[in-house]
Amino acid sequence: MKSASRVERGDWQTPLDLARQVSHLAARLGARPASILEPTCGRGAFLQAAAEVFPGTFARGFDINVEHVERARLALAGRPAAIDVGDCFDVPWEDVLAKMPEPLLVLGNPPWVTSAELGARGSRNLPPKSNFKRFSGLDAMTGKSNFDVSEWILLRLLAALRGRDFRVAVLCKSSVARRVMEHVAREGTPYAGATYRIDARGAFDVAAAAVVMTLATRAPGEAPPRGWAVFDSLDAERPERTMGVHGGRLYSDIERFERTKALEGDCTPAWRSGLKHDCAPVMELEAKGGALVNGLGERVDIEDLVVFPLLKGSDVANGRRPGRRFVLVTQRWLGEETRTLREQAPRAWAYLVRHEEKLDVRKSSIYRDKPPFSVFGIGPYTFAPYKVAICGLYKKLAFSLVEPHEGRPVVLDDTCYFLPFEAREQAEAALLALQSEAARVFFEARVFWEDKRPIGKGLLQSISLAALGGARG
Template identity: 85%
Template sequence: MTAPSRPSRVERGDWQTPLELARQVSRLAARLGARPSSILEPTCGKGAFLTAAAEVFPDIPARGFDIDPGHVEAARLALAGAPVDVLLGDCFEVAWEDVLAAMPDPVLVLGNPPWVTSADLGALGSRNLPPKSNFKRFRGLDARTGKSNFDVSEWILLRLLAALRGRDFRMVVLCKSNVARRVMEHVAHEGVRVSGATYRIDARGAFDVATAAVVMTLAATPPPSGPPARGWAVFDSLDAEIPRRTMGVHGGRIYSDIDRLERTQGLEGQCTPAWRSGLKHDCAPVMELEAKDGALVNGLGERVDIEQSVVFPLLKGSDVANGRRPGRRFVLVTQRSLGEETRTLQDQAPRAWAYLVRHEEKLDVRKSSIYRDKPPFSVFGIGPYTFAPYKVAICGLYKKFSFALVEPHEGRPVVLDDTCYFLPFEARDEAEAVLRALQSEAARAFFEARVFWEDKRPIGKGLLQSISLEALVRSG
């Protein structure tokens, strides 16, 4: 059998689940109380989950579907003699209501839907996409075009949940952590009565991919006889018996820890002053300079002699997170406000202008569309706040709440890069008071209730902006 080509593999999210992992997931389903009368694997690949399910739930009839004829053939050979039907079918086109109508309750859904986004597929020119529809109304998708990006696995899981409405079922599937969260938001918004939990897995070890992934479990719950479940338990591994925390949806928004949420709701509000992003230039070899042997040297190894009026000390996110002092890195700042004309540098800083013109080709090929139709050598994340003498800063990339006070260096305000967020202050004592408040246990509990550390940039402006400094200072 010929292995799928790389584009085909990417298009279909075709990373086969190791059989041992499929066995662990199937055993988890049994441990959680699954006693199925039928089993469904909507994207079965070469049959790892169907094989594992046949071992853990012997003699239970199962059905599997896959779009790849080679995979279907391999699964049929692996499951010869088991009560399993493996069928060729595109999960986007299968009439799941009809399939499930022939399967007795309780139904157990196992599997690992493709880990690929609609944007990935569009970039590949793939036609292997679900039909455009407003399947996530509450998240503001364009109902007419369905153009917004989404995970294919999310579409499949929500499609199956719709087909299972009113049925006695349990779903135990692999997915990215953020997909599990969006499914959780969906069922809360739609009022689907299910209980759920997530169990963290090692995606790098299993699939050699650098993403946060979980086993998501869902089970139909009977009509209400009491208060609804508070949330979804979050377990650190498939073997864990005690959850580390409980996620929950409140007011249409998902929270990472609803116990901490309940203790910190009084701190919610709009932060004043507003959090700002650091400087964005997208051309470090030209724009960033390093102090070496009494001179400034750019990333190309060139000694740079330009006016000090456009050179500012720079702290990058790693510097802020690790408590480093300014003085080693510097940055060329071409504007004082967003959209400001840069050609004035020809008169105000002619050596800097000549330096920029000399490297014009490198600056002109910056990929981000934000530079299009802007003055030459423009930067972003720029404004009066950039030049505030004192800042309380944090790096958005690090998985810790480590706020730092940034002070002037040799009389010059320190500029932060675009991995940082900061609050600007004119007075040191005001900045110090805010820093103390943000380092308090109350602030930590507030942020921990709302952060998802598995995200690529877990600390974002929206999270930081959601705390009221006034309420926080008052609480201390």
């Protein structure tokens, strides 16, 4: 299959050995199916593996690709199976499932592609338009309404399976499994679930955090589970933690949440994001041989007024001191008129005009209709002399104190979050609180380390420094 078409359909065939492991996991968890369904069967790896683990059980499979369906039929030749060409977005799943005896076992690997990716490719391989995540207003029209196609398929199947005796064991991204878990909790459906980490790079050469998600109806009278067990591998017998939903919010470790919920609150001062400029070759400078040099290799002679020491996320995470990198800051607050630089810093203005073409092609819509050479993540807090900072991209809780460099406040890049302080004593007290054991347990209960940016403003803002100070005392 051509690469573009493969990506559009999320066509990454599951290795047969992995499908066998998932089928054995389902059996180990108690699956004794009367029928098996693979909704996006591809070449039939899961159907073949399930036929080996559950011999004689009737299986149904669907796939949009005619060649895949033919290969799946050959793989299942002589076994009780029906494999048809069908678009999972259009298949009448209630009708299909009504003809399948219980208990049902749903296996598979739905496409790992998002609606935004498909839209950018002009693809028509999308589910019917609907606000299925129930966002309102602007959220329904912007990035929050983006979703993984596998998430849509799984929620569609769960709707069709309502009231049936079933078990699900499917491959998906960790983030998709979490959203399904939130959906199940929100709907109040009596299901028990778990996740088992897999090596997506080894299986599919894909750099994504992925799991086998299991989900099953509970027996009558069975107590509802506290949450979803999280296993480190398909072979693990004991979970490393238990995820859970409380108050509509998902927590990565429900036991640690219970121990630290008294620390929840709105952090004061508020956490801030670092500076965003989207043009490093022009805006970021490096000290070399007594001069400042930009990313284009040019020596830059501009006024000190607009030049500030810079720490990037990697610097913060690794405890590096300022003094090597610098950044050109064109504004003091969001939306400030920049043309005043023509009088206040004429050399800097001339430098910016010389590189105007590079700055004008910045892709983000946030620069549209703003003063020329605007930046974002800017305000009085940017120039606070003392900061407690952390990089959002690193998978570790590494808070650090950022002090002025040669009398100038240090600016952080937009991979960082920070608390601004005027006094060193205040910053040191906040740092000590955030480095405490109580804070570590609090964040560990709420962070999902597999995310691309595991540490975000929402997470940081949710801890009360005042309550944390009391917990430390």
